[in-house]
Amino acid sequence: MDKHCIGIIGGLGPYAGLDLVRKIFDNTQAIHDQDHLRVMxxxxxxxxxxRPEFLLGKTKENPGFAIGKIMLGLVEAGADVLAMPCNTAHSPAILDVALQSIAHKNVSFVHIISSAVDEVCRISTPASRIGLLATVATLTTELYQKALLAAKRIPVVLDPEDCQKVQDAISNDTYGIKAHSNPVTATVKNILEAAAEKLAHKGIDVLLLGCTEIPLALTEKSYFGIPTIDATKTLARAVVKAIAPEKLKA
Amino acid sequence: MDKHCIGIIGGLGPYAGLDLVRKIFDNTQAIHDQDHLRVMxxxxxxxxxxRPEFLLGKTKENPGFAIGKIMLGLVEAGADVLAMPCNTAHSPAILDVALQSIAHKNVSFVHIISSAVDEVCRISTPASRIGLLATVATLTTELYQKALLAAKRIPVVLDPEDCQKVQDAISNDTYGIKAHSNPVTATVKNILEAAAEKLAHKGIDVLLLGCTEIPLALTEKSYFGIPTIDATKTLARAVVKAIAPEKLKA
Incomplete structure (x- = not known):
């Protein structure tokens, strides 16, 4: 029996956690229950x-400590591969603090920015223009911009006003994804599709959904003819590949 | 901060586990991430x-021991309310063995047969006829039949040949739900809808989906005009009610 165990830091938000687990199952070759990987x-x-409040300087309470505690709990319960379906929380200011809690444990952490940028590189050539849909905090910390530039791709972001609309689609108390995840509201779909269209008009080769709430609303493989990468799906596949490459679906 | 923690015994099958967690989230009043309950x-x-192989006498290996170990792991990781989205595994021959592992722990177990039959009683009057869709093993152990009779309802089951077709819809290696959960195949939907129709023709007041794989395929609130109860959803609501009744959606 394979005793590897995947540990998922969920709750950021709750439906994004579920979405990652579902995509791990979806990307695993399995006919019987017993063929699936062990996941917590x-x-x-x-x-x-x-997270955004901390990254944007509105509070000094670093979420990395709470995340680190959850990571340690997963390791103590038996996880040896961890993943966290929240791009914003991968900002070094948060993630570095969290990872300190498991610094001396025998566990690996699969990084969502790396898995997403690896997939960008797989389907695009150097100097390709990559449109980014993400939270304001993720864009402000330039997590993806730096990683894309290091991979010789050109990040393309929306104008600040449109970035705020994307943020609203995620976190608005009335119609946002955090408040209505299943199903998401028509308002949210309209905002995000309009944002994708604006990025398409800026001339992009790939659209990257760099917030784990966004694929709850945008579920197609391409928008406006632009191939679209779901960072959560890249993380799911990277996790399966890390412990059972022979089970990864084509 | 509310420190209650729900522990879900998943993997029976994997998608049924996810489905229960999703229904817990769906049935929780929440606008922000932080409003959701703690779930493992x-x-x-x-x-x-x-499970069926054991219950039908084809093997002596009782799955209750492995399930008990998972229950204990959840309790040690902090869970104080447990639930298991698998009707078949609620057979006393399995469940009683599993529960021994947490006999002296401060934890409650929310029982899917009880939550489903409570919902049957809420929407029907005594002597109502309740159509049952479930695995062959669940039907053979008469889990639901006994509970429904005790609640003064009349269980109605398919003829053996049709029960086997329902079992096939769940576990057939080529087209069954265990092999293709997301999305399920058209074959499975057709088999299960035909089974529901046959039960409807037998004269029933309520249709009860008494296997946690079946609601992955049959997602409507009624079939052939018969109000339909999803046992997984009743379990999700019972779990939320157990620790945060004020958060239970109407």
Whole structure:
């Protein structure tokens, strides 16, 4: 029996955690229950302070400490590969603090920015223009921009006003994805499709969904003729590949 | 901060585990991530021997021991309310063995047969006829039949040949739900809808989906004019009610 165990830091948000687990299952070759990989999801949203507020300097409470505690709990429960379906929380200011909690443990962490940029590189050539849909905090920390530039791709972002609209689609209390995840509202789909169209008009070769809430609303493989990468799906595939490459679906 | 924690015994099958967690989220009043309840899902399908084989006497390996170990792991990781989205595994021959592992722990177990029959009683009057869709093993152990009779409802089951077709819809290696969960195949939908129709023709007041794989295929609130109860959804609502009744959606 394969005793590897995947540990998912959930709750950021809860439906993004589920979405990653589902995509791990979806990308695993399995006919019987027993063919699936061992996965733990710990979804403790009320333990984790809001990420953007910290990254944008509105609070000093670093969510990395709570995330680190959840990571340690997963390791103590038996996980040897961890993943966290939240791009914003991969900002070094948060992630580096979290990872300190498991610094001396025998566990690997699969990084969503790396898995997404690897997939960008697989389907595009150097100097390709990559349109980014992400939270304001993720864009402000330039997580993806730096990683894309290092991979010789050109990040393309929306104008600030449109970035704020994308943020609203995620976190608006009335119609946003956090408040209505299943199903998402028509308002959210309209905002995000309009944002994708604006990026397409800027001239892009790939559209990258760099926030794990966005694929809950945008589920197609291409928008406006632009091949679209779902960062959550790249993370799911990277996790399966890390422990059972022979089970990764084509 | 509310420190209750729900522990889900997943992997029986993996998608049924996800479906329960999703229905817990769906039935929780929440606008922000932090409003959601704390949930752990431990999906270890390769640890758990096949349930029907044991219940039908084809093997002596009781899956209750593996399930008990997972229950204990959830409790040690902090869960104080457990639920298991698999009707078949609620057979006393399995469940009683599993529960021994947490006999002296401060934890409650929310029972899917009880939550489903409570919902049957809420929407029907005594002497109502309740159509049952379930695995052959669940029907053979008469789990639901006994519980429904105790609640003064009349269980109605398919003829053996049709029960076998429902079992096939769940576990056939080529087209069954275990092999193709997302999306399920058209073959499976056709088989299960035909089975529901046959039950409807037998004269029933309520259709009860008493296998946690079936709601992955049959997702409507009624079939052939018969109000339909999804046992997984009743379990999700019972779990939310157990620890945060004020958060249960109407």
């Amino acid at each position: 999801l710990h979804s403790f949203p009320s333990d984790i302070p809001v | 899902l431990h999906s270890f399908p390769s640890d758990i021997p096949v």
